[in-house]
Amino acid sequence: MNTILQATDIHKSFGRGEARNHVLRGLNLQVRRGEFLAVMGPSGCGKSTLLHILGLMDQPDRGEVMLDGETFSRAAARPQRLRFLREKIGFVFQRFNLIGVLSGRDNVRMSLHVRGRRDDEHVEALLDQMGVSAVAHRKPGELSIGEQQRIAVARALAHRPGIVLADEPTGNLDTDNGLALLDLLRRINRRDAQTIVMITHSAEASDRADRVLRMRDGIIKAE
Amino acid sequence: MVYLPLANIWHHKLRSLLCALGVGISICMLVALTGLARGSLFENADRWESVGADLIVFPRGWADKIANRGVGLSEKYAKLLREKHGDLVERAAGVFCWPMKVAGQDHVVAGVAPEQWDMISGGKAIKEGRLFDPENRFAKWLDDRLLSPATDDRAVEITEADLRDPEHDGLELVIDTRLAAAAGLGVGDTLHAANHDWTIVGLAPTGVMTRIFMPLRTAQFLFGDGDVTKCTMILVKLRDGVDAGPAARTLRDALKLDVIPPKAYRVTLQEHFSIMLNYVDMVNIIALIIAFLFVMNTLYTMVLERKREIAILRSCGASGWFILRQVLGESMILAAAGVVIGVAMSFGASALIGRLKPLLTPELSFHWMLIAAGAAVLGAILSALYPAWRATRINMAEVLVYE
Numbered sequence: 001m002n003t004i005l006q007a008t009d010i011h012k013s014f015g016r017g018e019a020r021n022h023v024l025r026g027l028n029l030q031v032r033r034g035e036f037l038a039v040m041g042p043s044g045c046g047k048s049t050l051l052h053i054l055g056l057m058d059q060p061d062r063g064e065v066m067l068d069g070e071t072f073s074r075a076a077a078r079p080q081r082l083r084f085l086r087e088k089i090g091f092v093f094q095r096f097n098l099i100g101v102l103s104g105r106d107n108v109r110m111s112l113h114v115r116g117r118r119d120d121e122h123v124e125a126l127l128d129q130m131g132v133s134a135v136a137h138r139k140p141g142e143l144s145i146g147e148q149q150r151i152a153v154a155r156a157l158a159h160r161p162g163i164v165l166a167d168e169p170t171g172n173l174d175t176d177n178g179l180a181l182l183d184l185l186r187r188i189n190r191r192d193a194q195t196i197v198m199i200t201h202s203a204e205a206s207d208r209a210d211r212v213l214r215m216r217d218g219i220i221k222a223e
Numbered sequence: 224m225v226y227l228p229l230a231n232i233w234h235h236k237l238r239s240l241l242c243a244l245g246v247g248i249s250i251c252m253l254v255a256l257t258g259l260a261r262g263s264l265f266e267n268a269d270r271w272e273s274v275g276a277d278l279i280v281f282p283r284g285w286a287d288k289i290a291n292r293g294v295g296l297s298e299k300y301a302k303l304l305r306e307k308h309g310d311l312v313e314r315a316a317g318v319f320c321w322p323m324k325v326a327g328q329d330h331v332v333a334g335v336a337p338e339q340w341d342m343i344s345g346g347k348a349i350k351e352g353r354l355f356d357p358e359n360r361f362a363k364w365l366d367d368r369l370l371s372p373a374t375d376d377r378a379v380e381i382t383e384a385d386l387r388d389p390e391h392d393g394l395e396l397v398i399d400t401r402l403a404a405a406a407g408l409g410v411g412d413t414l415h416a417a418n419h420d421w422t423i424v425g426l427a428p429t430g431v432m433t434r435i436f437m438p439l440r441t442a443q444f445l446f447g448d449g450d451v452t453k454c455t456m457i458l459v460k461l462r463d464g465v466d467a468g469p470a471a472r473t474l475r476d477a478l479k480l481d482v483i484p485p486k487a488y489r490v491t492l493q494e495h496f497s498i499m500l501n502y503v504d505m506v507n508i509i510a511l512i513i514a515f516l517f518v519m520n521t522l523y524t525m526v527l528e529r530k531r532e533i534a535i536l537r538s539c540g541a542s543g544w545f546i547l548r549q550v551l552g553e554s555m556i557l558a559a560a561g562v563v564i565g566v567a568m569s570f571g572a573s574a575l576i577g578r579l580k581p582l583l584t585p586e587l588s589f590h591w592m593l594i595a596a597g598a599a600v601l602g603a604i605l606s607a608l609y610p611a612w613r614a615t616r617i618n619m620a621e622v623l624v625y626e
């Protein structure tokens with residue numbers, strides 16, 4: 001099996017002493033190259049925390065993440081992580097995290113700029129696919145939640161990352177728009193063989209996935 | 224092109240403007256203040272250097288004073304210089320200096336013989352009107368009465384009316400165009416100063432030795448303690464090809480007087496006012512430090528506010544260098560805007576000073592503008608470094624999830 005992403009014995013807790021919150025408790029996970037994986041679980045169970053660790057934005061207290069042949073533990077060097085963030089990972093945050101002073105369009109362009117690239121045509125095509133080209137000149141503060149979410153997805157896809165990590169990408173869309181976005185992700189996943197790990201609450205979303213994993217008590221429940 | 228620093232500056236218009244203004248004001252202070260101090264001081268030296276003389280002869284011990292005036296040495300030295308040192312000296316002319324208050328400010332009046340005007344003025348012609356007493360009639364009249372042997376045993380009385388006698392009017396003045404403009408005086412006007420009523424007969428171009436000229440004998444007679452044969456200094460023009468340095472030494476040794484080139488006056492001025500210039504520089508340094516702190520504080524709060532934005536850049540894999548460039552870029556743009564504002568403001572300030580105080584000379588030197596711009600850019604870099612470094616330390620997961 002061609003594994004692009006593997007998490008081994010991941011532990012993560014927040015706080016200290018009495019307030020210590022042991023969120024991930026020895027979690028194991030494997031994702032195949034080209035797979036469209038959905039992760040479900042009750043709110044507060046650590047799905048976002050897991051996704052940040054898988055996306056190299058946070059470090060586990062213990063355990064390691066193997067991504068595209070390289071291993072990242074707590075001690076992994078920052079330049080190595082940043083290089084992966086630039087080249088291999090596309091991330092959709094649960095709270096979008098768009099840059100407020102830039103227009104929607106420039107947010108997408110900026111993510112390419114950071115990566116030393118520029119491809120306005122591709123950016124336009126993506127915005128169009130997301131159905132936001134008409135409003136992309138506005139700043140995030142002037143966009144609806146759903147529009148912001150779609151800009152955030154466009155930003156995560158702009159540099160054609162090998163693996164896309166999406167934290168509830170349809171959480172703020174109505175059913176139709178949510179389904180459209182899911183279909184788009186599915187298409188991209190098929191066409192470009194991009195691996196997608198998506199956190200979701202909705203059954204429709206998990207229906208589109210190749211595989212659904214359920215989280216509980218800081219680990220993945222047996223399938 | 225997406226350029227985040229510009230987007231941020233544009234988004235926070237008021238703060239950016241205030242920040243650039245803070246830099247601009249301190250640059251204006253630096254440029255205008257040094258310009259004013261040095262300009263007004265050295266305008267004086269420039270004027271002395273415009274004189275068509277190679278050396279100035281002072282009484283012994285006077286050369287390093289800055290405001291020489293009154294009776295100093297006998298006019299006979301001028302004759303002596305011409306006759307005994309004719310191999311070196313082409314011309315020598317006595318000048319009598321005295322202070323005079325005009326238009327609310329003290330000026331040095333130079334009493335000069337009319338036939339020496341071309342040397343005194345460095346070859347500049349009278350711009351309007353004529354030179355005072357061009358035929359030197361007053362000197363002749365006075366010399367007849369005071370210096371001829373026949374008058375030796377008589378007390379001579381000279382009245383105000385004698386001075387003003389149209390046959391040999393001694394109360395004529397030439398002023399420079401700048402003083403004329405500042406005091407609102409023109410040819411034909413009467414000016415009351417130093418207890419006499421003077422007639423302005425001509426305007427000299429700005430940049431000549433001093434702002435007010437009168438006939439040498441008049442100055443000597445009125446201000447010379449009753450001795451009309453003494454002057455304050457002697458201006459010497461050397462023969463072609465004579466080296467000023469060795470000639471000055473020769474003349475100094477022969478006459479036992481101070482002999483210096485007009486250029487030395489600048490050095491004397493500089494030494495004399497070095498404390499004031501130091502003080503101006505101190506004020507400027509303080510202004511710059513305040514500007515730095517101001518920019519630093521602005522950038523620092525800006526970076527703190529922008530934690531999230533920087534974390535987002537990080538999540539796209541932005542290197543420390545990339546983040547540094549964003550913060551640095553913003554501060555450089557603000558500094559550059561500050562330089563533009565500051566230079567514009569210093570031109571404005573100098574124009575204003577020129578209108579309110581026409582006799583002050585703010586000299587906006589390109590040199591100081593460059594120094595100010597350099598200081599601003601350097602300050603912008605230095606004050607951006609710490610916030611930028613802090614920016615690269617941001618923990619992206621924490622910021623992106625919880626803020």
Ligand SMILES: Nc1ncnc2c1ncn2[C@@H]1O[C@H](COP(=O)(O)OP(=O)(O)O)[C@@H](O)[C@H]1O
Pocket residue numbers: 014015021023041042043044045046047048049050620621624625
């Ligand atoms: N940076 C953090 N600091 C403190 N507690 C955190 C932090 N991130 C997550 N948590 C806590 O960890 C738990 C899991 O959070 P999260 O991963 O966001 O859950 P989910 O995405 O499954 O809803 C929650 O109790 C949350 O309060």
Ligand SMILES: [Mg+2]
Pocket residue numbers: 047048049094167
């Ligand atoms: Mg979550």
